[in-house]
Amino acid sequence: MKENSLRVQMFSRFILEGLGGTLDEDRIRSEMLTKLLVYMIIHRDKEMTVQEICESLWPDEKSDNPAGALKNLMYRLRALIKKTWGDHAFILTGRGSYAWNPEYTLEVDAEDFDRLCQRAKAAPTEKAAAEDYGSAMALYKGMFMPKLAGEHWVASLSTYYHSQYLEAAKNRLGILEDFGEYGEMAECCREVLKLDTLDEDIHTAFVKGLMLQGKPKLAMEQYKHAVDLLYESLGIAPSEELRRVYEDLLKQTHDQEMDIAAIERELREDVESGAFLCEYGVFKKTYDLEIRRAGRLGISVYIGLITVIPRVEIPVDSPAYLGMISDGMDSLEGVLLGSLRSGDVISRYSGSQFIVLLPTCQYETAKMVMERIEMNYYNTKKKSKTRLSYSLQEMDALPRKKKGAGKNGSRRS
The missing domain is CATH 1.10.10.10 (Winged helix-like DNA-binding domain superfamily/Winged helix DNA-binding domain)
Known part of the structure; x- marks a missing residue:
């Protein structure tokens, strides 16, 4: 000095x-x-x-x-x-x-951090950029002046530096992937997630880094952790990029040849009775399968969308609103698992909605299922601060001109 x-x-x-x-x-x-x-x-x-x-x-x-x-x-x-x-x-x-x-x-430190970020962006080579990004990230030990975060002149700087940190991390991760430094890539993600647990791009890169190291089990665990965390904290489904990495991971997991008995044992490992709860990417694949099956067998399949709504007027982004919705969604998940049949498929569609797939089901039966879910929900939550709203829609079984319109309906209670 x-x-x-x-x-x-x-x-x-x-x-x-x-x-x-x-x-x-x-x-x-x-x-x-x-x-x-x-x-x-x-x-x-x-x-x-x-x-x-x-x-x-x-x-x-x-x-x-x-x-x-x-x-x-x-x-x-x-x-x-x-x-x-x-x-x-x-x-x-x-x-x-x-x-x-x-x-x-x-x-x-904050000014040195910013200078290193700007220098990295103008670096003559990717190697030099990666080194500068790494040096900058080492300086970023947490949010800028967190104990003064309520001051407007601190908050604006805090937002700026954090966005610069995430940009630096993502740029460095891209370079590390290009250079085949997958171990360092995963370690970089691990450090970033200590400071920002909800950035989906970092979770995606972490899963990819583990997968490219040939660690499919760890990659799968990280993927499931990321999906659960993003659902619980933000109410969002995995992005297309995260789902694409997941599909690549599934391909890698099953590259080794196995005999049919071993495959059957592997398939049965995690099988549970009752309705199938899955993330939205799996739900979409299941939907595609059911469309094909319904067209081939001539059966009807219904989709139900169930929404949790506060009983009182309250600002949408307020902590009280988010708390009510989170509590209601947790209760509704338990009710759905206890009310639906084996073969029915459930997924969180948003922070306040579940989507349900009801195979081999007529409209009247589907409506009875929705009413049973309603009844069980209100019986479970006697003094619930939330109510349910649902809608039903029959799936179009085949991409051809329909002979008759399928029934659909909705209800608010």
């Missing part, structure tokens, strides 16, 4: 160190002092007026004397700096303004 230089960490937590002293959030023991010090560091390249600083530190508060409040806060900060570093004066006072003392240079 240069003379009169200090090192600043802002990812995950705040630390200012160098010149024989260290300050972190535990030593500062005041959110307002931390906020002021971080603000002065971020804006150290210009002189900040008292008004600008006050509006950033107290955006929603009306004070009769904001300049006095800032002066008092600055006095406390300088006293803390003096206690830690002696006579080093990091902050200068001007006419109605404050500024960082240019005699003291700062090496800030």
Whole structure:
């Protein structure tokens, strides 16, 4: 480090160190002092007026004397700096303004991270880009100033740096895949998922990295974990890319030749009685199979869509809404598994909907099945905060002109 230089960490937590002293959030023991010090560091390249600083530190508060409040806060900060570093004066006072003392240079992890990301994008070779992305990612230890995440000037930077981190990770993963570095690819994904558990592209790359290493069992476990996590947290089905990797994984898993008895034993390993609960990609394949079978045998097949709806008006994105829907969907899953026949197929279609495939079923029977599900749901949840809405549609068995329209219906309760 240069003379009169200090090192600043802002990812995950705040630390200012160098010149024989260290300050972190535990030593500062005041959110307002931390906020002021971080603000002065971020804006150290210009002189900040008292008004600008006050509006950033107290955006929603009306004070009769904001300049006095800032002066008092600055006095406390300088006293803390003096206690830690002696006579080093990091902050200068001007006419109605404050500024960082240019005699003291700062090496800030967030700024170094951003520089490395920009350099990687302009790198002359993929190898150089991968190295710069790796160095940048090593600096990103967590979200930018998480304890100050509620401040608008922190939130915007936090969003920017996190998006840069994910972009760096995905660019590096693409290069590692091109170079055949599948082990490093999987390890990169593992580290990223510690900081962002819900990025589907990273989950996809993780499954692919494990699969390309010849570790199909681990890849399958990661795929199932990713699908369950994305359903439970975001209510979304796997993307086309994740499903494509899954299909490649299935092909790899069954490349080795086996005798028919061994294959039959493998097929029966995970067979369970009752309705079949699966992820949406498998549901689509099953749907395709049932269309062909219905056309060949001349039987009718119905699809039911069941939606969980709050009984009261509530903002859609609110925690209360999401909690109600999640609780209702968990209950509905149990009811579906207990109410449907072996051979019926169930899948989560969205965060608030299940889709059900009812083979060899007439409209009247399908309607009775939906009503039974309703009844069982309300019996299970006596004081439910949610209700069900369902609709039924007969599958078109063959891609030809229909002789008669199939029945369909819907109901809200």
